[in-house]
Amino acid sequence: AQSVTQLDSQVPVFEEAPVELRCNYSSSVSVYLFWYVQYPNQGLQLLLKYLSGSTLVKSINGFEAEFNKSQTSFHLRKPSVHISDTAEYFCAVSPLAGGYNKLIFGAGTRLAVHP
Amino acid sequence: DVKVTQSSRYLVKRTGEKVFLECVQDMDHENMFWYRQDPGLGLRLIYFSYDVKMKEKGDIPEGYSVSREKKERFSLILESASTNQTSMYLCASKRDYEQYFGPGTRLTVT
Numbered sequence: 001a002q003s004v005t006q007l008d009s010q011v012p013v014f015e016e017a018p019v020e021l022r023c024n025y026s027s028s029v030s031v032y033l034f035w036y037v038q039y040p041n042q043g044l045q046l047l048l049k050y051l052s053g054s055t056l057v058k059s060i061n062g063f064e065a066e067f068n069k070s071q072t073s074f075h076l077r078k079p080s081v082h083i084s085d086t087a088e089y090f091c092a093v094s095p096l097a098g099g100y101n102k103l104i105f106g107a108g109t110r111l112a113v114h115p
Numbered sequence: 116d117v118k119v120t121q122s123s124r125y126l127v128k129r130t131g132e133k134v135f136l137e138c139v140q141d142m143d144h145e146n147m148f149w150y151r152q153d154p155g156l157g158l159r160l161i162y163f164s165y166d167v168k169m170k171e172k173g174d175i176p177e178g179y180s181v182s183r184e185k186k187e188r189f190s191l192i193l194e195s196a197s198t199n200q201t202s203m204y205l206c207a208s209k210r211d212y213e214q215y216f217g218p219g220t221r222l223t224v225t
Contacts, residue, residue, distance in 0.1 A: 009155065032212055043119070043205060043216035044158075051212060090157060094212065102173075103148075103214060105157040 002027040002093050006106035014114050015083055021076040021109045023091035031093040033074040034103065035065055038088045047089070050074065061085075086113045118142075119217035121206055127223045134193040136220050138206030146209040147189040149173075149181065151202040152219070158205065164189055196224045 007022040025031065032051050036044040048059040055067040065076045074091060091106040122137035140147065146165050150158040150173075160173030162181040170181050178200060182190045189208075193200055201224045207214040 004157075006157075036216075041218075043218045044207075044214075045216070046213050049212065102160060102163065103158075105159075107155055107157040 002029075002031065002095055002104045004091050004093055004104055004106035006089075006091050006109045008109050009107065010110045010112065012112045012114060013081055016080045018079050019077065019081050019085075019111065021089050021091075021111065023074045023076065023106060025072050025074065025091070025093045027072075027093060027095060030096045032096065033065075033067055034092040034094070035063070035074070035076050036090045036092060036105075038090065038108075040087070044090065047076075081111070081113050083113050083115060085111060087111060119206060119208055119215050121204075121217040121220050123220050124218060125221050125223075127225065128193075128196050129225055130197060132193075132196050132224075134196050134222065134224075136191040136193075136204055136206075136222070138189045138191070138217055139187055140189075140208035140215070141187065142208065142210065142215075143186065144208035144210055144215075145186070147183065148207040148209070148214065149179075149189065149191045150205045150207065151175070152205055153202055161191065196222075198224050200224050 003026045005024045013019045034049045035047040037047045038044045048057045050067045058064045063078045088108045090108045092103045119140045148163040149161045164170045164183040180192045204220045206217040
């Protein structure tokens with residue numbers, strides 16, 4: 001079985017400050033890793049994913065995440081946040097074995113960017 | 116662009132009613148999913164379907180059933196709604212390793 005722990009339920013930050021949203025996972029098999037974002041009153045959108053290759057993955061809007069296998073972590077970072085980054089962020093894993101690429105989600109981290 | 120639509124954004128139903136939540140995707144995806152989202156719990160998988168008329172239970176299937184008669188449509192059914200089923204319900208369809216989500220239906224059972 002897999003589980004995902006997002007260590008912070010809420011992260012308040014000022015505009016243009018750096019931010020890190022932490023994600024740890026537990027799994028007995030190899031996994032793919034994802035970050036999804038949910039803006040207010042919307043569904044989830046894929047922000048970035050790690051499937052293989054370089055352990056540092058980047059999104060088009062300045063976020064990046066690094067897969068650390070030894071620490072079973074996939075923390076999300078942005079060097080300078082904007083008001084528009086205010087949203088809820090979900091870390092998720094999908095086991096390579098077991099079929100159908102089911103996603104197991106963390107509880108979410110609510111990022112609040114203040115002016 | 117992939118589009119996943121859900122029949123209602125907000126729904127209010129009474130305890131004991133039978134409730135249908137509809138989801139439609141326009142990209143011919145084989146796999147579709149129903150989740151419920153609750154504060155502090157993230158998203159939990161209710162049911163998924165990997166083909167027409169094929170379904171598998173997720174982590175929390177009790178009190179729910181599903182129907183997939185056509186590839187593009189995946190319905191979630193609450194046979195007898197209860198107050199503990201008040202939640203946000205999200206549908207998704209999948210291509211490769213990415214799931215595409217609908218906007219969600221916020222269901223309130225009174």
